[in-house]
Amino acid sequence: MTRFFLALGALLFTASPLLAADPDHGHDHNADGEVSHVFEQAGLHVVHPWTRATSGRDALIFMDLENEGDAPITLLGAHAHWAESAEIVGFALENGEERYLPLPSIPVAPGHDLVLRPKEVALRLSGLSEALVKGQHLDLELQTSLGELEIDVMVEAADATNHGHAGHSH
Amino acid sequence: MEDIWFRLPPGIQDGLVLVALVLPVLALALFLLRGFAPGPLIAALLRRFRWANAVFVALIAISVGMGIGLIAQERGLRVGMAHAADKFDLVVSAPGSEMTMMLASVFLQPSDVPLLSGAVYNEIAGHENVEIAAPLAFGDSYQGASVIGTIADFVPYLSDGRMEGRIWTTPFEAIAGAGAPVDIGESFTPAHGHGDGADGDEHEGVVFTVVGKMARTGTPWDKAILIPVEAVWRVHGLADGHRVSDGDRLGPPFDAALFPGTPAIVVHASALWANYALKSEFSRDRETMAFFPGTILANLYGIMGDLRRAMSLMSVVTQVLVAASVLLGLSILTRLVQRQTAMLRALGAPRRFVVAVIWSYGVTLLVLGTVGGLLVGWGAAELLSRVVTSHTDILVRASLGWSEVHLAAAFLAVTSLLSLVPALAIPRQPITEGLRA
Structure with missing residues (x-):
């Protein structure tokens, strides 16, 4: 029995760094050490990317895309290593049932925002390789006419309707 | 397994849910009726106590129909409102x-x-x-x-x-x-x-x-x-x-x-x-x-969804109460046929046969009541749709969907399994007491 407790103690001791590991590990942090909520690329500001916790096959990703540049920027799609495919989808009510239909690219005019939000437009990632857990941060490669942009997607609660920092100025 | 399920078309998923709900009853029926043909006896019981049976079936039909009508109407209104917004992209x-x-x-x-x-x-x-x-x-x-x-x-x-x-x-x-x-x-x-x-x-x-x-x-x-x-x-x-x-x-x-x-x-x-x-x-x-008006409506449905859940819960509670009443009603009906079953046992009918006759008799009434409930539900939803359409000009069409069929099947499955209780109680009663009833 003593050996069992010794082994258990050793296991806990060696595992403690793993248990204490920050779930944000590997993500961009700002000067205050917080995880970034804004990502920039040549006039494109991507604000508050987020999704909902799920154990299903699909996840919808939402964010604000702000075109601060002088030319239109087109949202082309996305790529993530934790999903088989990604596509832009638009919300539609068909016979009272909610559907997300695949869309081609969407242009964002200079000085305008494209808001990806629930029941409007979103990025749908299908074939998730793992369950998404609240508080988790996910890497996502956003594809636009400017090129690819690495962003960090915050996983909110399964019934969330917006990003936890929605309404904050960034 | 989960992957395979989600890849199935919605119609197949709904059909499989229906089969899963009905399967236990079919399995029980196969087990009880194996080698027996109680049809003529059940038909005789239905004829002998036709008024009591009719009242029992009508009560089931009305209670099941109310739940079904409520759900069908809610969906009809949702579809009608969405249709009204179709042209307003x-x-x-x-x-x-x-x-x-x-x-x-x-x-x-x-x-x-x-x-x-x-x-x-x-x-x-x-x-x-x-x-x-x-x-x-x-x-x-x-x-x-x-x-x-x-x-x-x-x-x-x-x-x-x-x-x-x-x-x-x-x-x-x-x-x-x-x-x-x-x-x-x-x-x-x-x-x-x-x-x-x-x-x-x-x-x-x-x-x-x-x-x-x-x-x-x-x-x-x-x-x-x-x-x-x-x-x-x-x-x-x-x-x-x-x-x-x-x-x-x-x-x-x-x-x-x-x-x-x-x-x-x-x-x-x-x-x-x-x-x-x-x-x-x-x-x-x-x-x-x-x-997007569609988004505003969908958000409204989100709020109404809570109401729908409350309605569904009320509907389920009602069905549970109905199931309890059905159990009580079946117990009373088995008292009605106590003499006939006692006679069967006196003639040497096997215990499983007696249970099979009583259970099949109860399930026949439940099936008739549930099918009647679907019809009552459809009629109630149709009537409500006309009233809503005439008052709002939103075309509301009542139709029975899978939700209603699943609700009816679940009710039938639960009550059919419960009706085994009074059927099993019959062989435990003394034959002489039954013959004197």
Whole structure:
């Protein structure tokens, strides 16, 4: 029995760094050490990317895309290593049932925002390789006419309707 | 396993759920009835106690039907409301309440709201991805029907081109909805405002002649009367969006300086994706608000969803109470047939046969009651749909869907399994006591 407790103690001791590991590990942090909520690329500001916790096959990703540049920027799609495919989808009510239909690219005019939000437009990632857990941060490669942009997607609660920092100025 | 399930078409999933609900009852039936043919005995019991059986079946049918009717009606209303918003892909208005503007534009419940300028209208109408930009001018009515100013292109778009007569060619011609109180060839003078507060003398001397009538769309617009937006502006003493030198010109392009304003513009884009780009472009702080009525409705459904869950819970609680009553009722019915079962046992019938007869008798009543419940539910939903349609002009169609079938099947499965309890109690009663009953 003593050996069992010794082994258990050793296991806990060696595992403690793993248990204490920050779930944000590997993500961009700002000067205050917080995880970034804004990502920039040549006039494109991507604000508050987020999704909902799920154990299903699909996840919808939402964010604000702000075109601060002088030319239109087109949202082309996305790529993530934790999903088989990604596509832009638009919300539609068909016979009272909610559907997300695949869309081609969407242009964002200079000085305008494209808001990806629930029941409007979103990025749908299908074939998730793992369950998404609240508080988790996910890497996502956003594809636009400017090129690819690495962003960090915050996983909110399964019934969330917006990003936890929605309404904050960034 | 989960992957395979999600890959199945919804119809197959629903069918499999139904099979899963019915399967335990079929398995029990196979086990109890194996090698027996209790049909004639059950038929005799049904005939012998036909009035008691009929009351029992009717009670089940009514209680099951109420639950089913409620769910079917809720879905019918949801589908009807969504259908009403089908033609309203994107609406642009002055910043304010999206819900208020959705109710005004889709359901013709106008409120006093700020107006959009001619410059904004021209920008939207001239956008490369916009096929139709229809201004809506509310405020007048005729015999309870809204009189709405718009452009000619909106009429075939709204009615899918299904209309009698023709489109207006002069400012004081009108096109009526299928349920409007005027027909082709009739004339009317609109009242200023709606309802009891409408002023019938305000537009005295203004006469519109109906030249076209749209086919029924199943939306509140069926009761509306459409007129050229220029006429609305003129009868209110405003410029009509065109220069004097243009004469009686109707429709766009409008002169921005002579455009009195419009509370809402219904936008139909060239493609689905373009709606999102247009929303992005016409959502401007303190200037314009662009929104999808479908999204507002879906958000409303989200709130109603809680109500639906409450209704479903009530329905389930009701079904549980009904199931308890059914159990009690079956116990009473088994007392009725106590003498017959005692006779069977006295003749040497096997215990399983007696249980099979009583259980099958109970399940037959439950099946009849449940099927009756589906019919009662459909009838109740149909009746409610007609009442709602006549009061709201939203075409509500009652139909039984998988949810109702699943509810009925679940009820049948639970009560059928429960009815085994009184059936199993029969062989435990003394035969002599049963024969004396």
